[in-house]
Amino acid sequence: MKENQKINLGISIGDLNGIGCEVALKTFEDPRMLDFCTPIIFASNKTVSHQKSDLGIEMTFNGVRDASQAVEGKINIVNVWKEVPKIEYGQATQEGGSYAIKSLRAAVSALKDGSIDVLVTAPINKNNIQSEDFKFPGHTDYLAQELNGESLMFMVADTLRVGLLTDHIAVKDVAQAITPSLVRHKIATMEKSLKMDFGIRRPRIALLGINPHSGDNGTIGEEDDKILKPIITELFHKGTLVYGPYSADSFFGSDNHKNFDAILAAYHDQGLIPFKTLSFGKGVNYTAGLDKVRTSPDHGTAYEIAGKGQADNSSFKEAVFMAIEVFKNRTEYMELSKNPLKKQKTKRAS
Template sequence: MSDKLKIGISIGDVNGIGLEVIIKTLSNPAILNYCTPIVYGHTKVASYHRKANKLADFSFNVINNADQAQDRKANMINCWEEDVNIELGSVTEVGGKYALLSLERATADLVAGNIDALVTAPINKDNIQSATFAFPGHTEYLQEKSGSKDVLMFLISEELRVGVVTGHIPLKDVAKNISQEKIVNKIKLINESLIKDFWVEKPKVAVLGLNPHASDNGLLGNEEADIISPAIKELYDKGIMCFGPYPADGFFGNAAYKQFDAVLAMYHDQGLIPFKTLAFENGVNYTAGLNFVRTSPDHGTGYDIAGKNLADPTSFTEALFAAIHIVEKRREQEEMLKNKLRTGRVVETQFDIKDDAS
């Protein structure tokens, strides 16, 4: 029996570029040296995308459940029986329906422990809405399925890691959705993830201000003085190395982010615009705080290029490898803690400090 990790993959919107980047990634035989991929979709839909994009001959090994997945093959579970009306580049009800069927089946296996991690191809947050999916996006859906109290949208790359306090909400609602408690919780999630998932021994986290120029000492707002700075001080006094608040424009403009292991932004675009500018091709969206591992590429459905063989699979490939690495790091960490308990050795680590501060 193979000891490779089983990585589940949901296909996203069937009218977008999800299956294109999936097939391009899995067409590289070297990928199969590192994991056993299981795609949740349908072979007919995959074949349609392969032909539309004029990709090299590629086929999936069809299985009924994750236990049947074969090593050294790209496996696929057919999640429905009927034919699907694909309209590449179009936003349709069909696109959302089958994206959800794929995600539901993959998530069920993830929660049950039948797969080791999940990589999600992009969905359309509008057409996927239904009686069983009333969420702003993947992050909130998976939070409910995992039962996690809080999660973090964590964009990661070799150059930069960025988390956000508020996610998919209107800009006009950002200020009223920021609190000292929320900032404290998000910094804790970043700190814990850096230690557990990325093995950063003593993380340094930069925290951005909300207002222009981080309020210019109260001239442009009071959130920095009343909410953000107290949150930073609360955790710094408990041993978590967090600093700020920094003015967002200057912080990224002078590359100050290179001095830190991660950055906490106050809202979606404040963090994601610089991240995608610096790491669009290889960036990964990771959901920290879940009791399982989920990653995705940092791009959307790509309707404008669907079916044109123009989609770059790099971000999806990076998301796949990130999932593998994070699972491995978590398991190594768990094994170290087990050995520590067995031997009775007490070794103070930053992981212990984090626990005390939480």
């Protein structure tokens, strides 16, 4: 990205039968959003025009063949396909899933070659995206394969940040999946992201227990005593401010989460139920730990309201703003890491 150039923000369109296109268009229907970034939607002129007309959204856009041709100050559409796919709002069709992946693949390719700086992904259906050449349970797993780094599913809403040790796996497989190596890697990824992406110099991390009451000293499972506690002690002595394991059932209700910069939950629902209860509609799903920035709204395809113009774009807009903020924070962090004297000079000047 050139100096003073706005951030090129790529958008994968998600399931065409869901609310992905709607929340994206509603976000950039406000022309002031173009002051923050150059939006680049990966779909087709005809597909976006169709949805725009159905939803009664008034806006103009600029069609391009490649993200590198995007024009600053306009909403850009990269024409990933020429045909006109059938749109069946509210239906989980194979065609809807197929075009969601076409959009995602094109957007990730542009992210990798630098044509876009950050990626915001609209919601997909984890079932209808499956095919012979795409066998991933969701965005995070696909991005982890395509991009460099150690991925962490990180849910963020203002100062509430919840990461996951395990994400899209069955509950019956959770305990076996949580190994000392996994715990160390996830804590390290979270700590690095808090410093690099959120500007927190000495982050405090809380680790939630795997079993009810964190195992009650081995009465309800031994994983907390044998895996989590030794690692917490080990890392704390090395300088990582990680605490726990905390009993998950009372952690959020007692407001203990406010004492930490981030919380690492053992499995999907343990972390996401309290997160969405506290922040639904304002949360952002951030894939931390990768060499590129990707965010997403905290909701799904919402088939039940698709095509009706009722979708709330608040979470998508938050995902846009967070992608921009993280990109800027990360860029500044990298610059300061290369030239630590720059930070000292800035402090003296102020």
